[in-house]
Amino acid sequence: MNAYEKVQAARSSSRPSGKFYIEHLTDSFIELHGDRRFADDPAIIGGIGMIDNIPVTLIAMERGDKIDERISRSFGCPKPEGYRKALRLMKQAEKFKRPVICFIGSSGANCGIGAEERGQGEAIAENLMEMMTLKTPIVSVVIGEGGSGGALALSVADKLVMLENSVYSVISPEGCASILWKDAKKADEAAEALKLTADYLKEQGIADVIIEESGKTNEEICNNLKITIMNIIKENMKLPEKELLTNRYNKYRDII
Amino acid sequence: MLNKIKNIFKGSTDKMKLCKKCGKEFSVKELEQSYMICPECGTYLRMNADERLDFITDKGSFKEIDMDMQSKNRLEFPGYNEKLAKALETNDKKEAVTCGICKIGGVKTAIFVMDSTFMMGSMGSVVGEKITRLFELAIERELPVVGFTTSGGARMQEGIFSLMQMAKVSGVVKKHSDAGLLYITVLTDPTTGGVTASFAMEGDIIIAEPNALVGFAGARVIEQTTGEKLPEGFQRSEFLLKHGFVDIIEERSKLKDCIVSLLKIHS
Ligand SMILES: [Zn+2]
Numbered sequence: 001m002n003a004y005e006k007v008q009a010a011r012s013s014s015r016p017s018g019k020f021y022i023e024h025l026t027d028s029f030i031e032l033h034g035d036r037r038f039a040d041d042p043a044i045i046g047g048i049g050m051i052d053n054i055p056v057t058l059i060a061m062e063r064g065d066k067i068d069e070r071i072s073r074s075f076g077c078p079k080p081e082g083y084r085k086a087l088r089l090m091k092q093a094e095k096f097k098r099p100v101i102c103f104i105g106s107s108g109a110n111c112g113i114g115a116e117e118r119g120q121g122e123a124i125a126e127n128l129m130e131m132m133t134l135k136t137p138i139v140s141v142v143i144g145e146g147g148s149g150g151a152l153a154l155s156v157a158d159k160l161v162m163l164e165n166s167v168y169s170v171i172s173p174e175g176c177a178s179i180l181w182k183d184a185k186k187a188d189e190a191a192e193a194l195k196l197t198a199d200y201l202k203e204q205g206i207a208d209v210i211i212e213e214s215g216k217t218n219e220e221i222c223n224n225l226k227i228t229i230m231n232i233i234k235e236n237m238k239l240p241e242k243e244l245l246t247n248r249y250n251k252y253r254d255i256i
Numbered sequence: 257m258l259n260k261i262k263n264i265f266k267g268s269t270d271k272m273k274l275c276k277k278c279g280k281e282f283s284v285k286e287l288e289q290s291y292m293i294c295p296e297c298g299t300y301l302r303m304n305a306d307e308r309l310d311f312i313t314d315k316g317s318f319k320e321i322d323m324d325m326q327s328k329n330r331l332e333f334p335g336y337n338e339k340l341a342k343a344l345e346t347n348d349k350k351e352a353v354t355c356g357i358c359k360i361g362g363v364k365t366a367i368f369v370m371d372s373t374f375m376m377g378s379m380g381s382v383v384g385e386k387i388t389r390l391f392e393l394a395i396e397r398e399l400p401v402v403g404f405t406t407s408g409g410a411r412m413q414e415g416i417f418s419l420m421q422m423a424k425v426s427g428v429v430k431k432h433s434d435a436g437l438l439y440i441t442v443l444t445d446p447t448t449g450g451v452t453a454s455f456a457m458e459g460d461i462i463i464a465e466p467n468a469l470v471g472f473a474g475a476r477v478i479e480q481t482t483g484e485k486l487p488e489g490f491q492r493s494e495f496l497l498k499h500g501f502v503d504i505i506e507e508r509s510k511l512k513d514c515i516v517s518l519l520k521i522h523s
Pocket of ligand 1: 295298
């Protein structure tokens with residue numbers, strides 16, 4: 001697959017969304033709602049559960065399946081209250097010393113009047129700052145499309161895992177093509193130029209682990225993902241708090 | 257060629273600036289008297305990094321750091337080399353942010369000033385790295401940071417590396433904050449995208465110039481995506497103040513005094 005085909009695969013409605021991974025990683029998921037400030041954003045599912053006898057906090061962008069659900073979940077594009085719900089649950093995880101697992105898969109942050117009124121920029125910015133010093137392990141997994149600042153706000157982590165056919169980009173190829181070349185149809189060229197594929201990002205040290213997808217069923221992918229995530233978590237749970245945070249800080253500090 | 261023209265204009269009081277709002281031209285000398293505010297229609301004209309530094313820092317106190325750091329076309333992104341070359345040719349600065357140590361009202365301060373005349377003030381690796389180094393220096397010397405933002409957002413020609421600068425800078429801002437040090441941001445027209453969604457909104461105190469455009473998503477994109485009509489004054493400073501995202505809107509003529517007062521309360 002070329003870069004743009006990967007983008008399309010990452011967006012495909014046949015691809016499992018956040019819910020699927022949560023359900024397959026734990027059978028004891030309890031969803032928790034709301035940011036305690038304004039609303040509950042259905043574009044993000046958050047809650048707690050047990051994996052391998054370890055309590056964890058799970059946060060996922062959820063684009064929904066059927067069209068009604070997709071609309072009600074804003075196609076998985078979170079509003080400020082979604083990012084604030086995520087941060088609330090992360091702070092709760094810190095309090096109870098639970099590791100945090102985030103799943104990323106949507107075109108990015110919600111784009112709308114309400115989102116701007118309620119401070120979309122501020123909400124993302126606060127997550128970036130707070131996640132950097134959250135005193136519990138964080139693993140983020142890009143399961144589909146990782147879109148811009150809206151994805152980053154759930155992916156400041158100790159380790160970034162990407163599925164083989166997921167992508168992660170500063171801007172959508174269509175957006176890039178229409179800004180630079182005034183032609184959204186050149187999205188395939190933009191996708192190539194943006195170098196947004198998992199293998200490139202792994203090569204550059206942005207992604208830490210790639211989970212193979214080719215020739216595997218969703219269940220097999222999920223099982224491998226679970227093993228990878230839990231290995232990372234168990235290793236990071238052993239680290240003294242200071243070392244955990246220094247490693248996380250340096251992961252980003254070293255990106256030039 | 258362009259360089260020659262620029263040098264002729266440089267230092268010349270005859271240099272003219274256009275007000276895009278009313279279409280009138282004024283000499284820079286005249287504008288310096290009016291804080292770069294259009295004498296005809298009151299529009300706040302955009303200031304480049306040097307103009308801003310002259311206006312805010314105590315005379316002769318500014319010492320620039322990392323002034324020679326230059327961007328590379330790491331992704332070999334089509335057209336980026338040409339864009340960078342053009343920006344370098346038409347600009348005195350080598351990147352979209354200028355950083356250094358200065359005094360403001362006698363208070364020693366680390367300062368960064370973004371410049372929309374350099375590739376729309378977009379943030380790539382060099383912008384992120386320069387701001388990060390400034391914060392690191394401020395932590396080491398226990399200095400407050402004052403930052404002037406203006407930016408079209410992340411520099412897409414640097415792909416994921418530009419996006420990651422948002423996280424990197426946020427990390428060092430948090431460190432500076434956890435050290436009990438003051439960070440003041442001044443939002444100037446326009447501040448958008450990834451800069452709004454990171455260090456522009458991370459100040460302990462957030463000041464905005466009147467009527468500055470500040471937002472995350474572009475207004476045109478919002479209109480196209482949602483089909484909704486944008487409210488009057490959408491994404492302007494006053495809109496942000498009303499919704500609780502800005503502490504102070506300050507006129508340019510009083511901006512330095514305002515910053516000095518804030519610095520003195522914290523020093
Ligand atoms: Zn005017």
